[in-house]
Each structure stands twice: as structure tokens, then as C-alpha cells.
Amino acid sequence: MTQLQSMMLNSTTMLPVDEGHEQYCVQVNSTNASSVAVRSSAAFELQIQMCIAVSVILCFTGALTNGGLLIVVLKFESLRKGAGIFIAHLLLCQLILLATVLPVGIHTVSLAAKSRANGGTQVHCEVCVFQQSAGMALFYLINFTEALLALNRLIGVYYPTKYHIINRRIFHVVGLAFCWTLSLGFTVPPIFQLGALYQMSPLGNCVVTVVSQKSRAPLVLLLALYVYVPLIFTTVAAVLISMRLISSHRAVAPTRKANSTPGNDDGSRSAPPHNSTRQPNMSERQRRMSKMLITSFAVNFLCQLPQFILAASGLIMRYPVALLWTTALLSFQFLVTPITFLVRNEDYRNKARELLYRSIRRPHRGHPEQRSQSRTSARQRQSRSIKTQESP
Template sequence: MNFPQISYNQSTSFFNSSSPLPPGLGLMLLYPYKPAIAWASVSFVMALFGSINNLLLLAVTFRLRSLNQGSGYLLGSFFFGNFLLSAFTLPTAAVGVILGFHGGRRQISDFHCNILQPLSTTIFVALAWTDAALGVNRYIAICWPNLYPRFSTKATAYVTIILCWAVSFACMLPMTFGRYGSYRVIPRTNLCTVVYDGVSGQVLGQLGVYGPWCIIGASVLLVLRRAIALSWIRARRIRAMGMAANGRDFNSAQQRQIRRAVALGRVLFIAFLWNVLCQVPVSVVVQFFPYILAQYPMVVLMLKSSLAGVYVFIPLIFYATSDDYRRGSRALVMSVVGGASSAGVHPNDSTRY
């Protein structure tokens, strides 16, 4: 998992695997046994929840006719990345903590971290850039509808997805070879982390998180601004010409565009706030209060769970804000268990993506 992200000189005595430890403590985990096992158990449940729901939304995405276009492929890539993180990152961390209590025979080393951590970090960064691409896609769809057909093709979606993963590899791959940082094991935790070396390493690492944040935040604000403007235009026309004479016009393309703008702005805004809520505590503690991690080792696990909330619980936002995904998921589940067929799932213009 992309946690914690620290510079080489931050809390070195705790995070640097080469730091000397008191005799006899090198093979002991810092966590209390029962709370750590409880955290591992909850992590397995979270991983199962995130894997099932993201996989379900991935299936629904490609079954909805309203998503049979470029934006649908971006959403599919988004849910697939969430699924990979849920299925791989949390279980790996939980298994590491459990095995760590068996002593030195099953301790994770820097060698293991150089294999496991690049996978989870690369997926995490690619997911962040895919989220940013979705924000740009929605901005063009709402604010520049005449240009949107050029950006909604499958070819454009494929190129965008490849570009997101290429940027992620470019940010993370150098550290695999010891450039600008490295992947290290946090002593006496059996967990891995990214250690950035110098200013260049910090810039390269944070580009994967805060770069997409800037793009997503700007897209959300612009989409909301457009939605408010369309609502004002509609209200003025209703007052000027009367609802009865123009109800048909307002119930057609103009009104559908307003509904899509409002629904999309709501989804993007809530998802953006959820990302901030999950990731900001991690960045604040690691960057400004690293000593807390040394004094209270369980905080490391709690912040790990906080960051995992980004991809584990994101399906709940889609269930709560999109009627298409609610009905599509329900129909798909019913079809799997032998109930109603999902063939009747149709796009709803009010929540169309």
C-alpha cells in the first residue's frame, strides 16, 4: 500500500531498516498481539467487502447500455483498480502482521518489499490518475458537449488508461532500482513502506497523489459551476415563458443535461471529499508527527485502514448516488442467485454517466 510515504531523514531510527535495535528486540513486533490480530481480521473483512463490491460494479458497468462508450471503459478501469487493491494490498498487510508474531523465521525483508510494495503503489497511483481522467472526461461532457463525441470513443479511453498506467510506472519504477528512494520494511512491523530520497524523490512520489487531486478538484468545481449555471438558465426561461407552454422543451435535452450535470457533480464531489478524508490524516501524521508512529505503533495499522477506505468503500458512494448502479447491481445479484433477469436494466438519464 502507498503508506507511509516518508523522506529519508524523517524518523530514521524507526523506519530505516538498517537502524540498530536493542538486543533481543529485532524479532519482536511492536504491536500488542490481540489488537493486531483484531486489525488483521477486520482487514480481511474489508478486503472481501471491497473486492466483491468493486467486482460487482465492474460487471454492472459493462452491462449498462448507457456506459457502452469511452467513459464506461474509464469507469471499468477505475473499478478494476479498486478491486486489485482490495484483493491484494490489505490481505498482504494482514498476513504480514500475523506471520510476524511467529518470530524471525517469517519476517518480511527489504527483498520482499521490493516485490510487494511496487505492485500496490503502482496500482494506487494508476487508480488516482484514472480518477483524474474521469474528472476531465465528465468536465468535457458537461461543459463542452459539442467536443465530447471526440473524447468518448473507445480508442481515446484505451489511450487514456494506458497513459495513466505509464505515468504510474514512471513515478514508481525508479525506486525499485534505488533511484530517488526505495521500498523498505518498517522494523518490527513486518510492513513495507516507500522511503523517498531527497527533494527529487519527494516530488516524484507526491506527483502520484497530489497531481490527480488538483485535476479532480478543478474538474469538480467546474462541473458544479456549469450545473448551477444551467439551473439558473432553466429557472429564468420558466419564469419568462411559463412552464405550461414550454414543459416539453424543459423535459427533453436541456433538462436531461441539467440532471446529468447535477448528478455527476454530486458523485464527483462526494468521491473527492471521501478521498481527502481518507488520505489527509495519513499525510498529516507521517509528514508532521512521525514520532506518533514510534510511540503508538497501532496508529500505523489504523492509518493503513484509513487509506484502504479510498478503494474499499468507494462503491458505497456509487450505490448512494447512482440509480443506474443500484438497480443494475440488484438485477445482477438477482440473476446470479436465480431471481429476476438483469436484461431489463436500462440507463436512467437522471444518473447517466
């Protein structure tokens, strides 16, 4: 989805397209490595069909998991406080990507496969202007939002006394606005063919191609900054937070052991420190949030790593189907993220269970006015029975 490819634009296209829209299709010829790699065969088409089937399942399941947890977060104010707005934004971006953008990409790949099989199937390459720009913008927003979560947790873990300074709605809004500015600043110019343009490859997937060789170097640099920097930052943050949690656990263990002593030398029990009941709860919530984000960052790193390896080694140019599988792997990442939040954070599990319990009980309890009328009728019947018993 984010792989930058420079293609030749001076020959005939391999896809039947609308007249006047050829500029949105990657032009290849027999000497181009990409055209050689996309030569159709039974095994090649089987791989594509398998990738399409897996991607459809992942997108559908991921849309359910992200949509379900997003409803939970929006229903409970306690989950939206502080960094919760970043969680909601992350889930929303992933939901839009899985429910709309990626299915459109799957459809174009399927149409290209039909065109190679029987010909005559018209492929609308201009759809990449919208599909790829939206997909890249959402992908960057997801990475930047995770970087904001990592920064928020780093400050909360290492500078807890200063955490309240940044844990304000104004800072959250400014951070998200900055992420949107960066994402749109990179994805909007290619829509107007400024430095690059969005095109459809012979495989049916959308790519970014450079307009000229002069724009190639700055475009590759920007792409590296947008993709690698957030991922490296979240990875380093996960390591630092893990180290802090380990050292914190080692420091708390002797204290718990000392507090569990029945009494002092004089037989009296040591008095708990001031506000001791509240501080462990706050610390425990921070610990749960940190563990949740560490696990999420680790999953994201593992899911995105194959794409970087394939891009650096140049294997994607020789095996273009691998790019489709890396996109499917990203879908798996977005699917697993809300599951990670539920598994690693008790707060999300409890609220999800509470919301599910409410939705199950509500249809059986009836409308509030009906419940009020039934309670009034019950009181009236009880009052009549008491009067009947008291009468001679």
C-alpha cells in the same frame, strides 16, 4: 502504503529473516527513533491486532462491492460507453488492491507481530519488492484515473458542445496508457534499487527507503507530484463542477416554472422547443454522473487527508501504528467508492437491480431449449383440445 521513509541501513535488523535477504529489511538500532517506537508492549500489540482485524473486514467487504459493481458495468454496454471505461478501470484496480495486495501486507504485519511475541517466526522481507511495488502502482493508477474522470466531467459540464471531441475510445485508451506509464515509471526503478528500494519495517509493513541522501530530494518531489497533484486536481474539479451544477439548477428552475404555465394570454399552450424531450434526459444523466463523482471525490479527499497530516507533522515516525490505520482508511475509501456510485447514480442502481433480477429468475425458468419445448408442447395440447371440441 505510500509514505516515504529514510532509514539507517548500517546496523542489525529486528526481524528474523532469510540469510542473504537482509537488504530487504529496514536496519535499525537502539538510537534509531523507529526502533524505539516499535518496542513491543501489550497495548501496542493490541492496537496492531485491532488494525489487522479491521483491515481484513474492510478488504473482504471492499472486494465484494468492487467486484459486484464491476460485473454490472461489464454486463451492460450503456455503462461502458464514454467515461464508463474509466469507471471500470478504477473498479478493477481497487478490486486487485483489496483482494490481493493489501491482504499480503496484512499477512506480513501479522507475521511480524508473531515474531515479536514468541520469536522464531521467519519473515520474508523480499516480499515487499512485489507487494509494495504493486500496491504503489495501483494506488497511483487509482488517483490518476480519478483525475481523468474529473477532467472528463469538467469538459462535459463547462464545454458540452466540445465534449464529443474527447469522448472517444482513442482518447480514453491514450489517457489510461499515460496513467500506466507514469505509475510504472515511478514504481519499477526501486525494484532494481535505482534511487530507492522496497523494504520491510520492523512493524511488518512495506516502505520505500532511499539508497542515498542525494536521491532523497528528487524522490520526495516525485512522490509529492504523484500523490498531491491528482488529489488537488480532483478536489478543485469537484468544487468547480459543484458551482456549475448550482448555477445550472438556478437557471433551470425559472424555465420549469414558466413551462408549467397552463397557457398564454390568448389561451393557447406554448409549444415545446425542438427536441425538448431528449435534451432534459441527457442533461439529467450528466447531472447524475456529476453528483456521483463529486461525492466520490469528497470521500477520497477525507480518507486520504489524515495520511497527509500525519506525514507532514512527522507523527508517523513516532507512532508507526498510525501508518497501518491510514492504510485501513484507504481500504475503507475503496470499499465506499462503488457504494457511492450506486447511491448517487440511478443508472447504476437500475442496472444492478436488473442484473440481480435476472440472476434470481434464471434458475427457475430453466434452459432456453427446455422453455421452447414446453411452449411447443403447450401449443400442441391446445390445438388438440380445439380439434376435440370442434369434432361432432
